[in-house]
Amino acid sequence: MTKTLTIVVVEEDRDRAIAIVDALKDACACDVFVIGNATGLARKIAAHAPDIVLIDIDNPTRDMMEELTLASGPLERPVAMFVSSAAGGMAQTAIEAGVSAYVVDGLSPERVKPVMDTAIARFAMVRQMRNELAETRRALEERKVIDRAKGLLMKAKGIDEDAAYALLRKTAMDQGRRVADVAEALVTASGLLG
Amino acid sequence: MKHVTVPVAYMPLVDAAPLIIAQEMGFAEAEGIALDLIAAPSWSSVRDMLAFGRVDAAHMLSPVPVAMAMGLGGMSTALSAVSVLSVNGNVIGVGTPLEDRLRANGYGFDFADPVAAAEALAQVRDGPIVFGVPFPFSMHVELLRYWSRATALGADGIVIRTVPPPLMANALAAGDVDAFCVGEPWGSVAVDEGAGALLLPGTAIWTFAPEKVLAVRTDWAETEPDLTGRLMRAIWRAGRWLADPAVRPTASELLSRKAYLDVPPELIDRALSGHLTVSARGEVRQVARFVEFHAGAASFPWRSQAKWIAAQLQQIHKTEPFDPDRIAHVFRADLYRAHLGAATVDMPGASEKVEGVIRHETAVATAGGGLTLLPNRFFDDQIFDPGAAK
Numbered sequence: 001m002t003k004t005l006t007i008v009v010v011e012e013d014r015d016r017a018i019a020i021v022d023a024l025k026d027a028c029a030c031d032v033f034v035i036g037n038a039t040g041l042a043r044k045i046a047a048h049a050p051d052i053v054l055i056d057i058d059n060p061t062r063d064m065m066e067e068l069t070l071a072s073g074p075l076e077r078p079v080a081m082f083v084s085s086a087a088g089g090m091a092q093t094a095i096e097a098g099v100s101a102y103v104v105d106g107l108s109p110e111r112v113k114p115v116m117d118t119a120i121a122r123f124a125m126v127r128q129m130r131n132e133l134a135e136t137r138r139a140l141e142e143r144k145v146i147d148r149a150k151g152l153l154m155k156a157k158g159i160d161e162d163a164a165y166a167l168l169r170k171t172a173m174d175q176g177r178r179v180a181d182v183a184e185a186l187v188t189a190s191g192l193l194g
Numbered sequence: 195m196k197h198v199t200v201p202v203a204y205m206p207l208v209d210a211a212p213l214i215i216a217q218e219m220g221f222a223e224a225e226g227i228a229l230d231l232i233a234a235p236s237w238s239s240v241r242d243m244l245a246f247g248r249v250d251a252a253h254m255l256s257p258v259p260v261a262m263a264m265g266l267g268g269m270s271t272a273l274s275a276v277s278v279l280s281v282n283g284n285v286i287g288v289g290t291p292l293e294d295r296l297r298a299n300g301y302g303f304d305f306a307d308p309v310a311a312a313e314a315l316a317q318v319r320d321g322p323i324v325f326g327v328p329f330p331f332s333m334h335v336e337l338l339r340y341w342s343r344a345t346a347l348g349a350d351g352i353v354i355r356t357v358p359p360p361l362m363a364n365a366l367a368a369g370d371v372d373a374f375c376v377g378e379p380w381g382s383v384a385v386d387e388g389a390g391a392l393l394l395p396g397t398a399i400w401t402f403a404p405e406k407v408l409a410v411r412t413d414w415a416e417t418e419p420d421l422t423g424r425l426m427r428a429i430w431r432a433g434r435w436l437a438d439p440a441v442r443p444t445a446s447e448l449l450s451r452k453a454y455l456d457v458p459p460e461l462i463d464r465a466l467s468g469h470l471t472v473s474a475r476g477e478v479r480q481v482a483r484f485v486e487f488h489a490g491a492a493s494f495p496w497r498s499q500a501k502w503i504a505a506q507l508q509q510i511h512k513t514e515p516f517d518p519d520r521i522a523h524v525f526r527a528d529l530y531r532a533h534l535g536a537a538t539v540d541m542p543g544a545s546e547k548v549e550g551v552i553r554h555e556t557a558v559a560t561a562g563g564g565l566t567l568l569p570n571r572f573f574d575d576q577i578f579d580p581g582a583a584k
Contacts, residue, residue, distance in 0.1 A: 038361055039368050060358040062238045066330050067356050069267050070511065095246055100238070 005030040007115065008048050010055040010065075012036050020054070020122050027118035042067045052112065053102040054119050056126075057095060065102055099123035142180040149183035152190050197223065200425055201230040203243045204253035206455045208378040208465040209280035209406050211445060212487055213253055216432035218448050224431075225424035233454070236358060237329040244409060245271035250418075251425055253279060254409040260503045261331040263524050264516055274415050274526045275407035275500070276426055276533075279433075281492045281568075283405050283465060283485030284334055284396035285381035286311075286325075286341075288373045289366035292318065293391040293473070303391060305472050305479035308398045308573045312345030315373075315393075322350065326357035326371035334375040336506040337399045344574045363389040377405070378465035378485070379457050386461070391473035395481045402490075402549075402570035404499045407525075415529060423533035430493055430534055437488035442466050483568065490555075490568030491542050495530055497522035498546040498580035505578070522546070522580070540565040549578040 007030050011017040017034045024032050035044050038061040045053060045068060055062055094101060097120040103112055146168065153164040168186075172179045200222075204210040216222045217229040232249060234240040237258070244252040259273035288296065295318040296303075304310070315323060327334040335354055343349045357365045359380035365371045366389050373393075374384070384390050396403055408429060415422045436445060445466060446459035455462060464470050468484035471477070486492045504521040507513065527545035535541060540560045552570040559565075572578075 038358075039365065039370055042355070057239060057242070058235045060235045060360060062236045063329050063358050064356045066238055066267065070330060092246060095242060095248070100242070 005052065005111065005115065006048055006050045007032045008045055008050040008053045009034050010041065010045075010053065010059065010061065012038075012059075016126050019126070020119070023118050023122045024115065028114050030115065038064065041065070051104045051107055052115055054123075055100055055102075056123065057098045057100045062100060065100075068102065094120050094123075097121075097124035098127040142183075145187055146180060146183045149186045152186060197226055197228045198421060198424075199228045199230050200251060200421065201232060201249040202251045202253070203232045203234045203240045203249040205237065205240060206233050207253075207380075207406075208449065208455070208462055209283045209485060210253045210454075211436055211449060211466075212279050212408075212429045212432040214449055214454055215436060215445060216428040219432065219435060221428040221431040221435070222425075225428045227421070227424050227428060229425075229428075231454075237332075241269060244273065244411060245269050247411070250414055250421075251408060251410045254407055255329055255332045256404045256407045256499070257331040257333060257336060257503045257507060258329075259407065259409050259524050260500055260521060261507055263521055264504060264507060264513055266507060266511055266513065267331060272412040273409050273524070274412045274529065275409050275495050275524055276415060276422065276526045276529050277408045277430065277493045278404045278495050278499070279406040279408050279429070279487070279493070281405060281486040281490075282395070282397040282401070282403055282483065284337065284375055284377050284403075285392050285470070286338070286373070286375045286394045286396070287381050287384055287390050287392045288315075289371070289390040290388070292323070292372050303393065303472055303477060303479075305392060305394060305470070305481070306398060308341055308394055309345055311393050311398075312341065312347045316346040316348075316351065319351070322353045323347070323373055324353045324355060324371045326355055326362050326365050326374040326376075328356070328359055328376060330354075330356055331507070333396070333403050333405050333503075334377075335510070336503065337396055337403060338375050339506065339510055340572070341399045344576075359383075363387050366390060379455060379461045382461050382464050382471065383457065385471055385474060388474045392470060392479075395468075395470070395484055397481060397484060398573060400550075400570075400572050401483070402552075402568060404496075404503075405485075407495065415526070419533075422529065426530070426533045427537050430537060433487040433493055436466075439467075486568070489566070491540070491565055492568075493530075494542055495525035495527055496542075496545065496547055496549075497525050497527055498549050498578070500525035501546075501580045502549050502578050518580070542567075546580045548580070550575070551577050 007024060009017055009020050011034060021032045033048050041061055041064040099119050149168060150161055150164040153167055168179050168182055172182045202213055204213055213231060217231060222229050240252050240254060241258060243249045259275050261267055262269055262273055296314055299318055301314040325338055342352045355371055357371055359376045362374050363384060381392050385392060435441060442463060446462040449455050449462050450457060450459040465485055468481040470479055472479050500522045501518050531541060549570060550572045552567055554569060556567045557564055558567055
């Protein structure tokens with residue numbers, strides 16, 4: 001019989017961490033631990049002696065993981081960034097999904113695969129949600145700037161809101177720029193002249 | 195002419211300047227390329243993006259490609275350092291508790307003497323001093339180890355932990371680290387946040403330490419020789435542009451943009467001018483050649499530099515003996531000659547040099563005229579002979 005896998009997930013966001021843990025527990029017989037705070041990360045991970053560590057590829061604390069890849073690090077068994085050729089293009093898929101996996105030396109690919117499949121699917125979903133959220137935020141931010149620019153034009157030229165927007169849009173089209181960029185330039189310039 | 199876009203990964207640091215300038219000041223465009231500069235969240239990410247082909251070139255810590263060639267760390271893709279992007283530019287600093295104890299002992303924070311700084315630290319410590327660095331394979335680690343071994347600190351007198359610089363202030367506050375070695379602007383950020391004081395510039399330990407390199411996949415350099423050459427020339431011209439003190443305000447302004455470093459230009463100017471504020475009390479120190487992008491053949495990837503880095507890595511990680519010539523070939527003096535030879539660069543005659551022997555600026559004859567080599571000296575006057583490296 002094989003020993004239960006121990007997996008550590010490094011993730012600050014609680015909801016996201018729970019979603020990943022739930023998915024992993026459904027997919028394999030494993031113990032999953034979450035580490036949320038970067039302070040003393042290497043030591044905290046080492047305390048669990050994990051077989052696999054999963055971390056968002058954009059997490060800046062990834063560099064702290066790098067110490068665990070050295071045999072002289074605090075973990076007895078060195079881990080390696082998951083690049084096993086036995087698993088084919090899995091490393092590439094993982095990176096595209098936004099997850100980096102560190103796998104303990106000597107763990108067989110058959111045991112790693114179900115964990116990775118699940119992690120890749122889950123991280124890809126999280127990434128997509130995050131992109132959508134960032135997109136929404138950006139749109140909201142741009143809307144605010146455009147509103148301010150409209151306000152400035154209405155006041156300066158004594159025109160109504162529709163005319164102000166039409167002017168912004170025409171300027172943008174003439175200059176081959178986005179309306180939001182023209183609005184931002186106007187708001188900045190007005191701030192300087194203000 | 196349709197421009198070819200070259201994706202390039204970098205960390206938002208002052209020494210990414212040659213890449214940012216190459217794109218912003220038109221040096222890339224003049225070579226018919228456009229740099230798609232991708233700011234990375236971590237050094238691991240820079241390395242992975244390059245190794246997996248997400249980008250074709252990267253701003254990289256000089257020891258990373260050497261460590262990879264030695265089988266250290268998690269990745270083994272063959273990388274080539276085709277040029278050195280910057281020489282020096284790091285600072286060593288201490289957190290507020292250590293700063294207070296040093297001051298109580300009368301230490302003056304001269305920001306110059308590494309022997310006196312080590313003695314002062316050795317007097318006030320109550321155990322090994324924990325230094326935070328950005329990455330395990332970095333000039334930061336190699337300089338700290340070199341310094342501690344040869345001074346009152348002692349080889350076992352320091353512990354090195356990896357802490358991403360944006361989290362350094364937190365790590366200091368949590369007592370996770372006592373001190374740090376980082377690249378600018380992070381030292382100045384720590385000072386301005388009141389997290390600590392700067393003790394030494396990296397140049398006080400080695401006056402000519404190759405800090406960042408322009409790294410590409412070795413097979414990419416082979417299959418895309420034309421693009422490699424265009425990229426190298428654009429970046430070399432950006433480095434030459436940066437060498438003129440008159441451009442500093444422009445350079446600081448460009449680097450400070452939100453898309454790049456996103457810190458005030460004044461903070462960046464400190465590193466570019468070597469005029470550093472070393473403590474929250476506003477003490478200012480001037481450092482000659484704090485960071486160098488061009489003068490003294492700064493961008494030449496000396497094979498002896500790769501050998502020095504490898505010798506340090508071997509000592510730190512107790513690796514198996516390695517073939518020094520194979521490792522030296524990670525620093526591609528051959529490609530530098532091939533691609534920059536026509537760009538009227540004053541090319542050094544040799545590709546290896548004895549590191550640590552140049553005490554003063556020295557003029558040497560080259561095919562293209564004259565080249566002035568800058569001081570290349572270790573603080574303890576050791577010399578490193580690459581021919582004798584085992």
